[in-house]
Amino acid sequence: MRAGGRFLNLALLLALAGLIAFPLAGSTFYTQLFTKIMIMAIFAMSLDLLVGYTGLISFGHAAFYGLAGYALALMVPKYEAASLWWTLPATMTVCAAFALVTGALVLRTRGIFFIMVTLAFAQMLFFVFHDTKIGGGSDGIYIYNKPHLRLGETALLDLEKLEHFYYLVLALMVLVFLLLRRLLGSTFGRALVGIKENEHRMRALGFPAFRYKLAAYVLSGALGGLSGYLAAVQFGFVNPEIISWHQSGAVLMMVILGGMGTLYGPVIGAFAFVLMQELFSNQAWFGAYAKHWQLAMGLAIILVAVYLPRGLAGLLQKTGHKADAGEPAADADGTQEGAHG
Amino acid sequence: MDLAFFLIQLLNGLQYGLLLFLVASGLTLIFGIMGIINLAHGSFYMLGAYLAWSLASMTNSLVAAIALGVVLTVLLGIALEWLLIRHFYERDHLYQVLLTYGLILVFEEMRSVIWGDDVHGVPVPDLLAYSIPLTENLSYPVYRLVISAVCLLLALAMYLLIARTCLGMMIRAGSSNREMAQSLGINIKLVYMLIFALGVALAGFAGMINAPLSSVFPNMGGGVLIICFVVVVIGGIGSVKGAMVASLLIGLAETFGQVLVPEVAGMIVYLLMAAVLVWRPEGLFRKL
């Protein structure tokens, strides 16, 4: 699990230090952009739990992201701020409950079926909010006030301030990473990987595979909900587009682009994906073609599919092995991970 | 609801279902036989519609546009299979998803570059531009009947192709046992290429003949793709018969849903799918 060894841990710590220092140097625009990217990173890590560790390729993960946004929008009073202490757990509970019900259904299927059925359920949710008046139809709803975060009477953070929100998101991203890493190193996590490798054998060994998969699905849904909550807070606005299948596609791309089954890979993937979008839509560089940035995105994705099956994390691991191999005490985990590939 | 109105909705539902079948049957064959999940299938439908519009405005004839369009979509299918798809048969579905999602973006933006982002109408050919009166104020457009008839003919042709011909036998052999088919000297590579091209052409053709009814607009492939996924899930992967039954079921459910319960019409097909999944997680039919 702790792939890549020493080199990798060092690289991750350096990156974290960079992210902590970033708002001090970055402009408003980039602080906002990086906040958005880190929210997507949480979203991508939650999907990695399914795709990379449990072998469940969900193409409908935006359902949880979008549902969380709507849950928050519908939960908060219109003209006053609500407390994060109860809106966040409540939102994640809603997403977990939705994951429990839909998971019980979609996990009856496997392979191509699973991909299509998860997509179809997300699409169903899309139409619930698009066609009915529940969430303002296709126009969506505004969230006028960001939630407040107080302890007693003292405000811990003011989420209206960009930097405060940035550090909250950064802290949550690190927390989710550590939580998932811990979880995946446990017997539970090993069982999930076993199910990904060979579910039939796991059942023959006495593992109730369905329950394990459902647990992973619910947890993934709740964490996806966390990212959706943060996104809704950042944008102050939800509409059905946040549940669209392009959203599900984008997050899956981040996971694969970064390198699934590594946790830090999807974080890299989120950065690479969003920054690539920014790059290709940069008018100064691409002129009239900046409008057609999706063309370059599409070609880049196809190239990754053809040439980079283990994602950017795969490249990083290779470098890591080379760097670690140069040291006298090479990390045992590193060699092990090499055989995993 | 009186009888004439009911009849019109019934015909609309059947026509919509038959059109879905054209797209979904290619999708299910590509899934079932080649083991490829093709997210870009909706893009072929969109390309068909745009080809029909642009070729029809060049040639002034929808029939000529469709004939030309079919040739182009077959060529596109062959080229795609040869360039990309065939390298993904043995790979995980995940990478097929990645590849075909990339293709969606490419096709959608190529459409934007070549044809722009406007909505266009395609005129119904003069010969078919009239309606059959049913009651004093209700009538049914002939063009819709023609679409249904053409779809039925194609469905019949597909049935004969799979059940009666040499290629069909190869398709069936390939779907049940790839190595066996290969050892019998069947050129499985060629069969796969033809199936993929057939699927692309069917989806494109559906877009072309439906262009006068649906008009032509950006992102029109996405909705069709997802409905066709539902069709394949309900019908069973790889089952052409299942695709037919499920297409008609969904065509009717959505058409009548929009008339009877418009608020929840968008959800009906998904509820239908959920119900089928509870009852039969593998879909209604198994294989061909």
Next chain:
Amino acid sequence: MAERDSAAAVAAAPGGGAILSTVGLTRRFGGLLAVNDVSIDLRVGEVHAVIGPNGAGKTTLTNLLSGDLAPSAGEIRYGGGNLAGLPSHRISRMGIGRSYQKTNIFLPFTVFENCRLAAQSRAPHAWRVFHRAGSFADINRQAEEAMAAAGLAGRRERVAATLSHGEQRQLEIAMCLATRPRVLLLDEPLAGMGPHESASMVELIKKLTAGHAIMLIEHDMDAVFAVAQRLTVMVNGEVIESGAPEDVRNSPAVQLAYLGGEDSLHG
């Protein structure tokens, strides 16, 4: 949990009687009767070999007992209940372990990880998600014991994919042992093994006989007669003879029906 209770009840049952018996077990595939009205008994301390030509229904029988397939008719009596139709994970948890004909291990994991995974399947703390997988002494011990019993102690940290074929077969059995079963269903454990590897597998099976009820599917007749206390011959899904190995060997019905006749039985 109920499953553990019944496993304990089985363990406490007085020796001598059958721990598991099938009654009229039948499985149809369409029109084909793959297993037809099969009744056999397994006893602790006894290897019950099931032999027969290819397609006789031996693997299907194993699949029925392990819950990989549900029977069309008949009962599987075990621990005072009927296992027929239970899912495989519950059957495994009741103390029935199986090995597969085609090696079915976790190739990217080390030998120890394979065994530990098997050992944790029924550990009460399998759901304690914030403890490292390697931190449970009882699971680790169970895995170590299984590895040692199967003769893999020296291969602890090897990645399974890099093991020899024979070692992979041993690992297959070690994983099964790590679940601490009372009943072992071994589906052709000698398949594809060289003579040296076969000999050590035969020794392993002999060693395991004491504490387990073993059903052995095997084509290697030398091995079968070396380890089995009871022998059942299946042809076309049916049992044509069952009893002590020597009696079965000399049964005219078996001589007549078994493909290859005398030669293959006297091997």
